[in-house]
Amino acid sequence: MKTFKLITSFISILSLLVLFSLTVFASTSIEESTKSIVRVISKTNTKSSLGSGFAIGKPGNSSQYFASNNHVVELNYDEVYIIYSDKEPVSAKVIAYNSEKDLAVLKVEKPIKQIIPFIFANTNKVSVTQKIHTLGFPALYDLIHINEGLGNLEANPEDVTIGTGTINRKDIINNTKTFVHDSKISQGNSGGPLISESSEVIGINTFIRGTSDAENDNNNDLNVIYSESVSIDELISLLKKENIPYQISSKNSISGSNSNNLSSSFFTSFRSKLIVIIIIIIAISSLIVLFIIIKLLKMQKKSSNHGNLENIYSEQDQPELNQQNYDVSNENTLHSKTVVINQSNRNIYLEGINGHFSGERIPFKNDSIIIGRSKSKANLIYPDSFSDISGVHCIIKYNRNINKISILDKSTNGTFLKNNNRIEKGISTEVSLNDEFYLSTDANSFRFVKLN
DSSP states (O other): OHHHHHHHHHHHHHHHHHHOOOHHHHHHHHHHHGGGEEEEEEEOOSOOOEEEEEEEEEEOOOOOEEOOHHHHHOTTTTSSEEEBBBBOOEEEEEEETTTTTEEEEEEEEEETTTOOOOOOOOOOGOOTTTTEEEEOOOHHHHHHHGGGGGOOBBGGGGGEEEEEEEEEEEEEEETEEEEEEESSSOTOTTTEEOOOOSEEEEEEEEEEEEEHHHHHHHHHEEEEEEEEEEEEHHHHHHHHHTTTTBBSSSOOOTTTTOOOOOOOOOHHHHHHHHHHHHHHHHHHHHHHHHHHHHHHHHHHOTOOOOOOOOGGOOGGGSSOOOOHHHHEEEEEHTOOOOOOOGGGTTTTEEESSSTTTOOOOOOOGGGGEEHHHHHHHTEEOOOOOOOSOOTOOEEEETTTTTTTTEEEEOOOOOOEEETTTTTOBTSOEEOTOOEEEEEEEETEEEEEOOOO
């Protein structure tokens, strides 16, 4: 009876592990999608237009084609660039566009191996209330500083904003198939993809609709009501016309050039890897269960009372409980005012003055605190809605041997001391225990405290 209970418990734990793996990899799929997003710039001698774009074309390990909005590149079709990661701008040629449907297709001279094309969704399977995500780069800061030169712009995947919402309705607006949804499209997101939970492109982010309060309080800010994204079907029509390859999510690949060799892509590969990982987990777990059963049967034969299962386990098999350290990567822990600190961390804390972490005291774990929106790289994590905070915004280091604190800025929007002096990006700057600093704006302020 105890053997049966043990096996049942183990199977339950195994099921939870499989579900957890599915959840983690689904989240990873969305984050991986940010690596296929680029900045798109069109410029003249006096003006610049900035937006986002995403990789399309022949699936595989590189990208030569990118989709965006026509209004992003129409300023000057002859001088268009894309920026990806921290690379220098790459010149791109506008090979097709449709001003009525606000679509443009760009091509770079050489395929970029670091960027993998998206797969398009079958829009017949897209339903109202379906969960979706809008991807793109925030542009407010870049519009202000673009005159400093294109070389100062970066397009790191960690800086891509990920909006979340649901499809409200399918519509035809100005003779264009459109998805109306409630995921906010902010300035700079234009031309980025509207994707499903499985990272398939549903549409292209284009419009933002709202009403102005200017007549009420002289405030010209826009109150967002809903967003519009052009259906991917409209882009497919343009790609077919220009014989540009692409792939729809199905068993059979479809392309404008009728090519049949579009069989591999990052996202299909991702699903295959996910299946393999789950199978490996199940196989290993099954072997463990089998080992336990064999062990129990042997114990039953040797035991005079037909096997007391408790005899299998000894105190040596129990894990030793260590003092719990404060983990700043755990968002649930971040909102707890009571913190257990490793004695070696002494009494130096980072304290939030205002903003998301107002009133929180965060200890220096491993002598450094990495602040940003990236769940994989930061350990003091801002929500994705804080688009002015970079993926890795800054790194705070505490050298306990010499009792010194330094700040290394890695952000787009800047890290500033209380006197509004901007910390130079990429250079570790020593600060004092009495200094205060903020990220992007003084709405995200911190200071250092020492407790007795």
